[in-house]
Amino acid sequence: MLRKPLFVLISILILSMALAACSGAAPTAAGPTEEAAPPDTGATTTEAVGEAPGGEPEAQPPAASGQIVERVRSRGTLVCGSRTDLAGFGYLKDNRNVGFDVDLCRAVAAAVLGDPEAVEVVNLSAAERGPALQTGEVDILSRNTTWSTVRDAQWGNFTWIMFYDGQGFIVPADSGITSIEDMDGATICVTSGTTTELNLADAFRQRGLDFEPVTFEDTASVYGAYEEGRCDVATSDLSQLASVRSGFADPEAHVILDITISKEPLTPAVPSGDDVWFDIVKSVMFGLINAEEYGVTQANVEEMKNSDNVEVRRLLGTEGDWGQSDLGLDPDAMARVIAAVGNYGEIYDRYMGPNGDAFTLDRGLNRLWTEGGLIYAPPLR
Amino acid sequence: MTAEQPTYPPVSLRSQIPFWRDERVLRILAQVVSAILITGFVVWMVRNVIITAQQRGLSLGFRFLTQSAGFPIGESLIPYDPSMSFAYAFFVGVLNTLYVSSLGIIFATILGVFAGIARLSSNWLVSKLAQVYIEVHRNIPLLVLLYLWHSAVFLQLPRVQESIVWPGPVYLNQRGLYMTWPRLTETGQPFVIGFAAGLILAAVVWVLLSRLQTARGGNTHYVLISLVVLAVCTAAGWIISGGNPIALDVPELRGFNFRGGMHLSPEFAALLVGLVTYTSAFIADVVRAGIQAVPRGQVEAARALGLNYRQALSLVIMPQALRVIIPPLISQYLNLTKNSSLAAFIGFTELFFIGKTTINQAGRALQVILLVMAVYLVISLFTSLIMNLYNRRVQFVER
Numbered sequence: 188m189l190r191k192p193l194f195v196l197i198s199i200l201i202l203s204m205a206l207a208a209c210s211g212a213a214p215t216a217a218g219p220t221e222e223a224a225p226p227d228t229g230a231t232t233t234e235a236v237g238e239a240p241g242g243e244p245e246a247q248p249p250a251a252s253g254q255i256v257e258r259v260r261s262r263g264t265l266v267c268g269s270r271t272d273l274a275g276f277g278y279l280k281d282n283r284n285v286g287f288d289v290d291l292c293r294a295v296a297a298a299v300l301g302d303p304e305a306v307e308v309v310n311l312s313a314a315e316r317g318p319a320l321q322t323g324e325v326d327i328l329s330r331n332t333t334w335s336t337v338r339d340a341q342w343g344n345f346t347w348i349m350f351y352d353g354q355g356f357i358v359p360a361d362s363g364i365t366s367i368e369d370m371d372g373a374t375i376c377v378t379s380g381t382t383t384e385l386n387l388a389d390a391f392r393q394r395g396l397d398f399e400p401v402t403f404e405d406t407a408s409v410y411g412a413y414e415e416g417r418c419d420v421a422t423s424d425l426s427q428l429a430s431v432r433s434g435f436a437d438p439e440a441h442v443i444l445d446i447t448i449s450k451e452p453l454t455p456a457v458p459s460g461d462d463v464w465f466d467i468v469k470s471v472m473f474g475l476i477n478a479e480e481y482g483v484t485q486a487n488v489e490e491m492k493n494s495d496n497v498e499v500r501r502l503l504g505t506e507g508d509w510g511q512s513d514l515g516l517d518p519d520a521m522a523r524v525i526a527a528v529g530n531y532g533e534i535y536d537r538y539m540g541p542n543g544d545a546f547t548l549d550r551g552l553n554r555l556w557t558e559g560g561l562i563y564a565p566p567l568r
Numbered sequence: 569m570t571a572e573q574p575t576y577p578p579v580s581l582r583s584q585i586p587f588w589r590d591e592r593v594l595r596i597l598a599q600v601v602s603a604i605l606i607t608g609f610v611v612w613m614v615r616n617v618i619i620t621a622q623q624r625g626l627s628l629g630f631r632f633l634t635q636s637a638g639f640p641i642g643e644s645l646i647p648y649d650p651s652m653s654f655a656y657a658f659f660v661g662v663l664n665t666l667y668v669s670s671l672g673i674i675f676a677t678i679l680g681v682f683a684g685i686a687r688l689s690s691n692w693l694v695s696k697l698a699q700v701y702i703e704v705h706r707n708i709p710l711l712v713l714l715y716l717w718h719s720a721v722f723l724q725l726p727r728v729q730e731s732i733v734w735p736g737p738v739y740l741n742q743r744g745l746y747m748t749w750p751r752l753t754e755t756g757q758p759f760v761i762g763f764a765a766g767l768i769l770a771a772v773v774w775v776l777l778s779r780l781q782t783a784r785g786g787n788t789h790y791v792l793i794s795l796v797v798l799a800v801c802t803a804a805g806w807i808i809s810g811g812n813p814i815a816l817d818v819p820e821l822r823g824f825n826f827r828g829g830m831h832l833s834p835e836f837a838a839l840l841v842g843l844v845t846y847t848s849a850f851i852a853d854v855v856r857a858g859i860q861a862v863p864r865g866q867v868e869a870a871r872a873l874g875l876n877y878r879q880a881l882s883l884v885i886m887p888q889a890l891r892v893i894i895p896p897l898i899s900q901y902l903n904l905t906k907n908s909s910l911a912a913f914i915g916f917t918e919l920f921f922i923g924k925t926t927i928n929q930a931g932r933a934l935q936v937i938l939l940v941m942a943v944y945l946v947i948s949l950f951t952s953l954i955m956n957l958y959n960r961r962v963q964f965v966e967r
Contacts (some may be wrong), residue, residue: 192949337659341931373824380928385638388650401642402913
């Protein structure tokens with residue numbers, strides 16, 4: 188009677204040990220493997236390399252450059268991991284995916300495929316985005332994701348910071364909270380599996396304060412619970428707070444505190460292992476920023492092709508080569524991008540500007556470097 | 569009159585059956601072929617996973633478990649802070665799952681038995697009420713029920729500043745139930761020991777005296793005597809501890825929340841209530857089936873012997889009904905344990921929720937899922953082991 192459950196237990200244990208043992212050069216288990224034979228590495232070009240000091244054995248990814256571009260071109264659409272539920276960044280309007288992050292994907296699609304509409308937006312939760320990028324399920328992850336070293340090491344390659352954000356707090360206007368010290372003992376709602384959660388724990392621990400966390404996996408529940416009064420405070424990126432505040436029943440009854448407790452550089456990311464794709468996406472981001480610097484807009488892109496400024500002509504492909512031939516892009520790829528979505532400022536203003544579709548958020552650090560902000564891109568040369 | 573003896577072909581002819589028609593060979597061949605197919609499939613899958621992981625730069629080890637978790641956990645039975653390891657956070661999740669599952673199993677059984685017997689009552693109103701309850705909870709998906717309890721009931725309670733106050737004091741608000749709870753003081757050790765010893769002694773006395781009563785007849789007052797034993801040992805512990813072993817922890821509103829006392833969060837309450845009501849509906853039907861499986865003659869004979877309905881139920885019907893009830897009951901318990909993983913959607917930090925957070929913070933989806941699966945498997949196997957041992961005692965003994 189006991190033998191059957193014991194057998195199943197032992198099989199599961201052995202399977203896990205086999206996986207662990209076969210994952211690297213250093214054997215982590217000495218158990219007999221009756222089901223899984225260690226894979227012969229002659230089949231592929233990969234080999235598990237020796238243990239990194241103090242860390243886990245990491246495998247070298249193969250030279251698979253160019254794979255993703257081929258895949259995207261043969262599929263005909265760009266699979267963009269984003270969201271459909273965050274106003275301003277990724278949401279649905281008249282059944283169409285729109286938003287800051289979605290427009291970045293459309294820019295890449297315009298450059299690579301020539302059609303900004305050839306984008307398939309996959310809605311990912313905070314828990315799913317890492318594995319989706321790791322496995323290459325999405326070609327680009329543009330989902331207000333903070334660039335952190337751990338994520339860079341594990342999830343994929345982060346391209347270029349497109350939105351400088353920070354973590355803040357939203358409280359009811361009549362609560363009387365003005366600083367973090369006022370939040371001692373408060374109940375705080377936060378999304379699980381985010382850097383927000385980690386920063387919150389660190390900030391409170393550092394100040395020796397106490398709080399009761401209430402975590403949910405989906406964003407809607409977090410703010411739903413906050414609005415109901417389940418929590419005294421909700422915390423997230425300032426941009427996300429501005430976005431959800433605009434959706435509250437009474438936005439004026441809530442105030443976003445003037446506190447920033449962390450750096451949250453929101454960056455589009457691509458799967459690791461493909462350098463060409465990495466460079467392509469980065470170049471598109473550089474192009475958007477440089478276009479705003481040179482004053483190229485969606486409206487004047489055609490006439491700017493004959494501009495006096497040689498840098499503008501190079502950007503739009505009229506003369507010279509900024510590297511598009513090495514990357515396999517057409518000379519007028521950037522011109523298509525700007526014509527499709529506009530430059531960086533236009534994308535920002537479309538959703539978050541004074542006449543923004545979602546809400547209004549001062550550009551702050553997201554101004555061009557020439558205007559005192561942090562948006563700066565290498566030249567396209 | 570001798571019957572014709574059947575003639576068998578000589579041995580040499582029998583072995584000339586071609587092997588593709590020979591039963592013995594075919595049997596062994598089928599086993600070998602399926603073993604090869606299954607093993608080959610498993611090996612191929614595992615190899616595929618390992619090669620793909622290496623290609624994508626995913627690591628497959630379990631050493632990440634020693635890294636610091638970094639994320640806070642709202643409810644924990646043991647002290648936890650974000651600087652502890654992922655393995656520890658996992659352990660907190662396992663404890664939460666066990667806590668919810670064990671409480672859920674106990675309450676669901678009580679409620680289910682009650683509802684099942686009520687369903688069979690001769691009182692029309694009681695029977696109909698029970699039927700409505702059972703049908704509603706069997707036919708609505710559990711996740712919907714959980715959301716209902718959480719958003720529509722527990723979160724709609726009044727705010728902290730306007731809590732409902734019950735004698736105790738016990739405070740009920742949308743952040744949970746805060747109860748005055750006894751707490752052991754420093755001198756309380758002998759009291760606990762006395763109480764525990766009293767429980768054990770009382771149980772022993774109960775068993776001995778009740779067996780004596782059934783064997784010899786008469787009245788040994790075993791209930792009274794064991795209660796007296798318990799009271800005496802507890803009183804002795806109280807006196808030895810100096811007369812002040814227990815202090816009451818009273819919840820007080822300090823700042824944003826109540827501090828002190830025992831706290832049950834709305835997420836935990838919603839999960840427990842949802843699981844209990846859902847599973848009790850299924851258990852009620854199992855109990856009803858078991859009771860109806862007992863032949864009618866048993867009830868009639870019991871009544872003829874002068875037992876009233878309650879005695880007939882407990883002495884004659886239920887022991888026989890248990891044979892039919894226990895096996896499906898086991899699977900309902902396993903269902904309850906596994907369904908507790910739905911708590912991830914209402915924010916209760918049990919094993920699966922912590923697993924998903926770990927995947928997001930540590931990036932190792934495969935290992936975490938394997939661990940979670942292994943834990944649920946162990947819990948379920950353990951539960952069914954215990955219940956099967958009990959089943960052995962009540963099941964039909966076939967000759």
